[in-house]
Amino acid sequence: xxxxxxxxxxxxxxxxxxxxxxxxxxxxxxxxxxxxxxxxxxxxxxxxxxxxxxxxxxxxxxxxxxxxxxxxxxxxxxxxxxxxxxxxxxxxxxxxxxxxxxxxxxxxxxxxxxxxxxxxxxxxxxxxxxxxxxxxxxxxxxxxxxxxxxxxxxxxxxxxxxxxxxxxxxxxxxxxxxxxxxxxxxxxxxxxxxxxxxxxxxxxxxxxxxxxxxxxxxxxxxxxxxxxxxxxxxxxxxxxxxxxxx
Amino acid sequence: xxxxxxxxxxxxxxxxxxxxxxxxxxxxxxxxxxxxxxxxxxxxxxxxxxxxxxxxxxxxxxxxxxxxxxxxxxxxxxxxxxxxxxxxxxxxxxxxxxxxxxxxxxxxxxxxxxxxxxxxxxxxxxxxxxxxxxxxxxxxxxxxxxxxxxxxxxxxxxxxxxxxxxxxxxxxxxxxxxxxxxxxxxxxxxxxxxxxxxxxxxxxxxxxxxxxxxxxxxxxxxxxxxxxxxxxxxxxxxxxxxxxxx
DNA sequence: AACATTCTAATGTCAGGACAAAGTATTGAC
DNA sequence: GTCAATACTTTGTCCTGACATTAGAATGTT
Numbered sequence: 001x002x003x004x005x006x007x008x009x010x011x012x013x014x015x016x017x018x019x020x021x022x023x024x025x026x027x028x029x030x031x032x033x034x035x036x037x038x039x040x041x042x043x044x045x046x047x048x049x050x051x052x053x054x055x056x057x058x059x060x061x062x063x064x065x066x067x068x069x070x071x072x073x074x075x076x077x078x079x080x081x082x083x084x085x086x087x088x089x090x091x092x093x094x095x096x097x098x099x100x101x102x103x104x105x106x107x108x109x110x111x112x113x114x115x116x117x118x119x120x121x122x123x124x125x126x127x128x129x130x131x132x133x134x135x136x137x138x139x140x141x142x143x144x145x146x147x148x149x150x151x152x153x154x155x156x157x158x159x160x161x162x163x164x165x166x167x168x169x170x171x172x173x174x175x176x177x178x179x180x181x182x183x184x185x186x187x188x189x190x191x192x193x194x195x196x197x198x199x200x201x202x203x204x205x206x207x208x209x210x211x212x213x214x215x216x217x218x219x220x221x222x223x224x225x226x227x228x229x230x231x232x233x234x235x236x237x238x239x240x241x242x243x244x245x246x
Numbered sequence: 247x248x249x250x251x252x253x254x255x256x257x258x259x260x261x262x263x264x265x266x267x268x269x270x271x272x273x274x275x276x277x278x279x280x281x282x283x284x285x286x287x288x289x290x291x292x293x294x295x296x297x298x299x300x301x302x303x304x305x306x307x308x309x310x311x312x313x314x315x316x317x318x319x320x321x322x323x324x325x326x327x328x329x330x331x332x333x334x335x336x337x338x339x340x341x342x343x344x345x346x347x348x349x350x351x352x353x354x355x356x357x358x359x360x361x362x363x364x365x366x367x368x369x370x371x372x373x374x375x376x377x378x379x380x381x382x383x384x385x386x387x388x389x390x391x392x393x394x395x396x397x398x399x400x401x402x403x404x405x406x407x408x409x410x411x412x413x414x415x416x417x418x419x420x421x422x423x424x425x426x427x428x429x430x431x432x433x434x435x436x437x438x439x440x441x442x443x444x445x446x447x448x449x450x451x452x453x454x455x456x457x458x459x460x461x462x463x464x465x466x467x468x469x470x471x472x473x474x475x476x477x478x479x480x481x482x483x484x485x486x487x488x489x490x491x492x
Numbered sequence: 493a494a495c496a497t498t499c500t501a502a503t504g505t506c507a508g509g510a511c512a513a514a515g516t517a518t519t520g521a522c
Numbered sequence: 523g524t525c526a527a528t529a530c531t532t533t534g535t536c537c538t539g540a541c542a543t544t545a546g547a548a549t550g551t552t
Contacts, residue, residue, distance in 0.1 A: 016505060037468050042532055053507045055301075058533090066312075068430045071466055074533040075515035081430065081468050183490070184314040184327070190484035191437030191455040207453055209437040212484075220317055222283055222327050238436035238458075241487075244429070262535060288502055299537050304503090320503040321545035 009050050017052060021060035029069055029080055040070070040078045068242045105147075108139040110201075112163040114156065121153045124216055124227040132156050138166060139201055146202045147236055152228035175226065180219050187215035189239055192231065202233050209234035255296050263298060267306035275315055275326055286316070286324045314488045349388050356383040356447075358409045360402060367399045370462055370473040378402050384412060385447055392448045393482055398474035421472065426465050433461040435485055438477065448479050455480035 007024035009017060028034040040046065047057035061078060064070040072078045117125070117133040125133070133153045140148040152171060154161070159178025166174070172182070190212045199206040211234050216227040253270035255263060274280040286292065293303035307324060310316040318324045363371070363379040371379070379399045386394040398417060400407070405424025412420070418428070436458045445452040457480050462473040 018505080044532085055508085056506060059505090068432075071429050071468060072533065073466055073515080074513070075531065077532060079468055081464060183317050184488055186314075186486070186488045188484050188486045189435050189457070191457040191480035193439070193453070193455045207439070209439045209455060211435070211437040218317075218327060220319055222317055222325055234437035238434050239485075240432070240434045242430055242432045264535080290502085301538090302536060305535090318503065319545075320543065321501070323502060 007050060009052070018056050018060040018063070021050065021052070021057065022063050025060070025064055026069065034080045036080050038080050040080070042077060066244055068244045103142050106141045106144075107167050108141070109163045109167045110137040110139055112136040112166065117153065121227065125153065125155055125224040127155060127224075134161060136163075136166060145236070146204075146233070148230055148232045149198055149201055150228060150230040152226060154226045155223070158223075158225065171226070180225055182225070183218055183220045185215050185217040187213055189213050191234070194231075198231060202231075204233055211237055211239070213239075253296060255298070264302050264306040264309070267296065267298070267303065268309050271306070271310055272315065280326045282326050284326050286326070288323060312490055314490050351393075352387045352390075353413050354385040354387070355409045355413045356385055358382040358412065363399065367473065371399065371401055371470040373401060373470075380407055382409075382412060391482070392450075392479070394476055394478045395444055395447055396474060396476040398472060400472045401469070404469075404471065417472070426471055428471070429464055429466045431461050431463040433459055435459050437480070440477075444477060448477075450479055457483055457485070459485075 007021065007028075009020050009024075011017070013020065025034070034040075041049070043054055043057050043061065047054045050057070061070060061072070065072055069081060070078055071081050113135050114132060115135055117127060117131050121127070121133055121135075122129060122131065125131075127133070133155055135153050136151075138150045138152075139146055140150065154171070154175070158180055159175065161174055161178075176182070192210050192212050194202065194204050194206055194208045194210050196206055198204075198210065199208065202210075204210075211232040213230045213232070214228070215230070217225050219225050253267065253274075255266050255270075257263070259266065271280070280286075287295070289300055289303050289307065293300045296303070307316060307318070311318055315327060316324055317327050359381050360378060361381055363373060363377050367373070367379055367381075368375060368377065371377075373379070379401055381399050382397075384396045384398075385392055386396065400417070400421070404426055405421065407420055407424075422428070438456050438458050440448065440450050440452055440454045440456050442452055444450075444456065445454065448456075450456075457478040459476045459478070460474070461476070463471050465471050
């Protein structure tokens with residue numbers, strides 16, 4: 001079962017060794033060098049082949065198992081699962097997702113204000129009473145076709161923003177440039193019926209199906225940075241994810 | 247910053263040390279002993295306090311960071327994020343989820359057959375032409391109220407099943423007892439409008455919003471075990487999850 | 493007082509070793 | 523030939539040790 005996956009490790013590179021291994025195996029799987037179902041060499045041999053220690057090799061494989069590309073079984077070995085399973089949902093904005101897929105998203109800023117937060121927003125962002133937030137509504141289109149209607153509230157003590165920025169790039173890239181390091185987000189996905197306000201904007205019929213998402217994002221200092229309520233046309237958007245059993 | 251979280255580690259227990267630490271810290275966070283925003287002692291001290299090595303302590307904290315309960319920052323320390331963020335979506339059945347929350351779900355088996363798989367199912371489960379599968383439709387109720395309408399296809403070369411089993415327990419517990427070790431599932435969540443068939447069964451209006459989920463589950467040998475198409479009443483169900491930045 | 497430099501504390505990465513536990517395959521007894 | 527006991531392979535857990543990197547505080551210089 002010697003599956004020679006000729007990876008090359010660059011010890012002078014600033015990217016961690018285990019991460020180089022992760023990238024190498026990912027590439028091998030996606031390119032078809034490692035076929036679904038094939039067995040890898042055992043951890044010790046693999047580590048020896050790459051002149052790495054076993055813990056480093058294990059850390060790399062841990063990540064691949066977590067992301068669902070590999071499957072391990074004690075006493076048996078490690079197998080490649082199906083390469084066709086999709087990547088797990090990531091912490092990124094819709095704008096980035098679309099851009100990365102070669103699409104050209106555009107944004108219409110329907111409203112923009114810098115106002116005192118209402119009670120619900122204060123709770124969601126855990127802000128003291130009287131705090132001000134940016135509040136805006138955007139319509140995202142791809143190829144001229146409306147895809148998503150997005151309402152967001154962003155705390156104003158991190159970076160300033162204006163309408164022009166929002167219409168030319170994604171919210172998350174603005175915030176990242178403002179020094180925000182996102183760490184996690186909790187979100188809820190559901191469904192609703194397009195109402196009189198949403199339907200014309202999304203160029204859909206009143207009563208057609210929409211996917212809803214509510215999200216609150218937290219940065220590395222534990223601050224709640226942003227909360228939003230988005231709706232997507234159900235005929236052009238859905239959430240894909242991979243769940244991994246621990 | 248000595249945050250005495252008096253955990254006790256049982257070295258004779260079969261549960262791994264790092265997992266005992268995970269459970270202990272989780273409990274401390276949920277019970278409020280560790281408040282959101284508070285800083286933990288550094289890894290080395292914590293390990294010393296519990297008479298553990300640093301790698302073991304780190305592995306425990308890694309898991310907590312991954313699940314979104316802790317946030318680490320190099321040169322600074324480790325903080326508790328927010329106790330109110332929910333646990334990530336897990337690989338379990340709706341039946342288990344409801345049971346664990348103290349609900350009493352019931353299941354009506356609307357149809358059940360053991361037939362040759364159609365083309366779409368053969369593809370989804372990656373089976374050879376002519377394979378037979380179990381195909382059934384179930385209606386799940388909680389407190390007498392319909393919640394979900396579920397259509398599933400299960401390969402028949404793992405365990406046999408019948409209508410009676412399905413009406414008394416969840417699909418996943420049947421499969422687990424049949425020796426299936428689930429490893430991962432890929433799923434897609436979207437929305438649709440209730441049609442003439444779905445609406446009366448779910449006791450909803452035709453045209454009301456439904457959350458849709460398509461899922462294919464893979465076991466530890468890489469076999470596609472089950473695929474299904476579920477719809478949920480949007481007014482009583484949504485998917486909650488936590489995304490963690492890697 | 494403002495700025496650059498140095499120091500310190502904490503997490504991040506990596507090594508090498510040891511033993512435990514779980515499956516699988518082999519061997520042996522009947 | 524069948525079944526149970528044994529050996530082997532592979533992953534799982536845990537340890538000790540070392541150095542790198544980063545963020546922030548303290549310090550010194552201009």
